[in-house]
Amino acid sequence: MDVLKHLRGGLVVSCQPVDDGPLDRPDIVAAMAQAAVAGGAQGLRIEGVDNLKAVRPTVSVPIIAILKRDLADSPVRITPYVADVKALAEAGADIIAYDATDRPRPETSAVIVQAIREAGVLAMADCSTRADGERALREGASILGTTLSGYTDETADRADGLDTDLIRAFRALDSFVMAEGRVNTPALAAQALQAGADAVTVGTALTRLEIMTGWFATEIRQALR
Template sequence: MLEVLRNGLVVSCQPVDDGPMDRPDIITAMAQAAIAGGADGVRIQGADNLRHARKSITVPIVGIVKRDLPDSPVRITPFLDDVAALAQAGADIIAYDATSRARPVPYAAIVEEIAKHGCLAMADCSNMDDAKSAVQDGAQIVGSTLSGYTDETVHLGPEPDLEFVKELSGLGAFVMAEGRYASPSLAKAAIKAGADCVTVGTPLTRLEVNTAAFRNAISQVT
């Protein structure tokens, strides 16, 4: 599985929540289009979306469940039931929030549940402490996904955290560069920095976000 993804591209097929493209059939079409363009894998949110896509694609799928919890900032696959649902829907890899923030279920238990279902665990990390703990817990993949998206890392700005990717490459785990890779040149830079694979989402699958950027740029002139 990891060799299929090595030096490859994963496309995160996550449209804007509750937008016109947030439908299982459209998400499946996004995944098919990404694969036609050369994607080696896809990342899909939600068991129903994943189940629909699994019927027609054979590349590795990274599955997640996103939740907005009232008592925790953790959003990515916070519950054991989420892991089970993703595995039953056909996920090959299950990603989870690996930060040290307050959470409903210990992340070691999440990794254990992922392994129980025969899937690979991907730790979405914000810093090296997260990643080291994840590797100790048994995660096979460490991602830079949450660097820039926690209170401690939000100051890092709009560029991807290539220094974090370089540090991750020394851990011995499979490294997924993810988060703000907005151009082909940045994806290339991630591989050069030591990433084994790169995940790209918003620039490819969030039409509303990219349209707004063009519209705003034009408005500044007129």
């Protein structure tokens, strides 16, 4: 399968339940993944080796895999170690995403990308700025994601809404662009494509029931006031 060709113009659903919530089980993540594909998702984003092992046999669409860690000495959470890359590749990832920001980390982004490529899968750079994307392309990433815009100190002022400026900046780099982060409505997904994204990843609005319920509950409470 030509993975990028398959994903181009499509929706990727990030099946990442709220940590330690009632939906945070590999069998439920696999069910979410199957439901997303049934609804038209052309790809999936899955966190964790156990979840990936549960999902991989149930779907044929490309899977972007990550492994999140909370490190005491680094703000980098997404696939920070080469060992994580190897585990995800062995579990069936087609693409492995990693934190591509220029922040203190246990292993360099260049080393992570090299490990991803040596594993025979594509590297997706989860970026926060154009500079992140430029560096990621030099290091060998195949996909630039806007994933971390608004989630770093440097981009804290972008924490609201879709970062169309970063999408356009990545489009100008002639790369495969994945819009990701705060794509909470179908209209925003369409806007991302119009800004130049090749594909769009949606997570919270589709797979984090606690958060979605909270949105509705908050609006109802405010209306009653």
